[in-house]
């Protein structure tokens with residue numbers, strides 16, 4: 001579905017990603033782990049075209065999209081749930097979702113989003129700014145789905161949420177996974193990441209330092225201690 005081949009990215013003169021190779025197969029969830037500042041968001045932003053200065057190939061269903069502008073990339077079917085959610089606080093839940101509707105149609109409609117997120121249905125007329133953090137995270141995921149993407153990129157959707165809310169959001173993401181959605185999921189919390197992953201990558205200083213299945217990482221927790229913000 002999505003493949004990065006030797007991707008290098010730069011902010012001005014600053015060389016941040018150093019040859020990232022990564023693959024998300026159709027219907028799979030790949031999680032990207034790493035401490036703060038290791039290049040996870042830059043990887044997402046490189047895929048979606050927010051970072052323009054880069055080298056290497058980014059293949060969506062075999063087509064190299066690395067040279068395209070972000071609006072063209074979004075139209076090709078890559079959806080993003082950005083870090084910090086970025087919902088419109090003064091619009092209602094329904095308005096936030098409708099603004100993003102894909103006029104070409106597709107399986108994700110307002111009704112289906114409300115089926116997946118009953119909490120959002122309950123709050124449909126509320127201003128998004130009045131929602132709890134967990135509800136805002138759900139809204140941000142729902143909004144990305146309204147474009148009927150082929151793959152979703154999620155940048156720490158559970159950041160700052162209570163454990164209870166993390167559980168609710170992860171349950172929804174698991175349902176999405178079971179419905180066949182492909183996802184690249186940036187996460188800082190290892191147990192949250194492993195609960196949904198088919199495949200795990202760890203980034204350190206802009207490079208992939210580990211790639212494997214969640215079970216393998218669980219058996220090699222020394223790797224996690226080495227590269228993630230954990231204490232042994």
Ligand SMILES: Nc1ncnc2c1ncn2[C@@H]1O[C@H](COP(=O)(O)OP(=O)(O)OP(=O)(O)O)[C@@H](O)[C@H]1O
Nearest residue numbers: 011014016034035036037038039040041042043083
């Ligand atoms: N707009 C920018 N201009 C210059 N440098 C940046 C910019 N954004 C990020 N960086 C730098 O690029 C490196 C990677 O940052 P990035 O945000 O990708 O890390 P991250 O792994 O997503 O961390 P976090 O979880 O804190 O978001 C860091 O050294 C950061 O300081």
